[in-house]
Amino acid sequence: MRLIIVRHGESEWNRIHRYQGQMDAALSDLGLRQAEALAERLKAEQLDQIYSSTLQRAARTAQAIAVHHTNTPFAYSDALLEIHHGEWQGKFADEITANYAAGLREWREHPTRSQMPGGESFSNVLKRTLDFLDECLVKHRDQTVLVSTHDVIVKIFVAHALGMDMDRINRIWVTNASISVIEYGSELPYLVSLSEACHLGKMASTREGQKAL
Incomplete structure (x- = not known):
């Protein structure tokens, strides 16, 4: 199976550095343009x-891609939702830094033993992501599958393919509307590309510009 993983375009809350998690922020004007550029890049695939998270920022990104693939089956999956941020959802990045400094440091350095107050455990998001992957590997063995999803989910797919310690996932940078590709065969999975964003040109988001998930 060839897995094409895209992160959604910039959302309104990405733009203002506000933690969203499973809150349903829409794409920003830039995010809509990023989604269209991403769709143009993938139209020959x-x-x-096509699978998408049910949150509108990922769904709108997937829908832009699907315009060029009208005969391709399209389905939504809650397995592809972003990790739930609990109390952090709706708060600005500066608030999190000021009021949850220890928890933020734990999340960045040791996500597997971290849980945002009232949020989803990493073990749960890991399980639902890998369960989804296992189902795809059975159902789409010799096919090309595209998923439109979120930051943490992309990182889990990539870290799992590389056999990385999951505590190191926050060392992976995934920009908005980027493409990562993993190929699964009879041997080990191969990471073909990571956070490819050449199609975005000057629309590509920077790490400094994305202070919140």
Whole structure:
């Protein structure tokens, strides 16, 4: 299976550095343009299946891609939702830094043993992501599958493919509307590309510009 993983375009809350988690922020004007550029980049791909998170920032990104793939099956999956941020959802990055400094440091350095107050455990998001992957590997063995999802989910796919310690996922940078590709065969999975964003040109988001998930 060839897995094409895209992160959604910039959301309104990405733009203002506000933690969103599973809150349903829409794409910003830039995010809509990023989604269209991403769709143009992928229009020549032969896709056998498109899956998307149910949150509108990922769904709108996937829908832009699907315009060029009208005969490709399209489905939504809650397995692809961003990790739930609990009390952090709706708060600005500066608030999190000021009021949850220890928890933020724990999340960045040791996510596997971290849980945002009232939020989803890393073990749960890991399980639902890898369960989804296992189902795809059975159902789409020799096919190309595209998923439109979120920062933490992309990082889990990549870290799992590389056999990385999951505590190191926050060393992976995934920009908005970027493409990561993993190929799964009879041997080990291969990471073909990570956070490719050449199609965005000057629309590409910077790490400094994205202080919140």
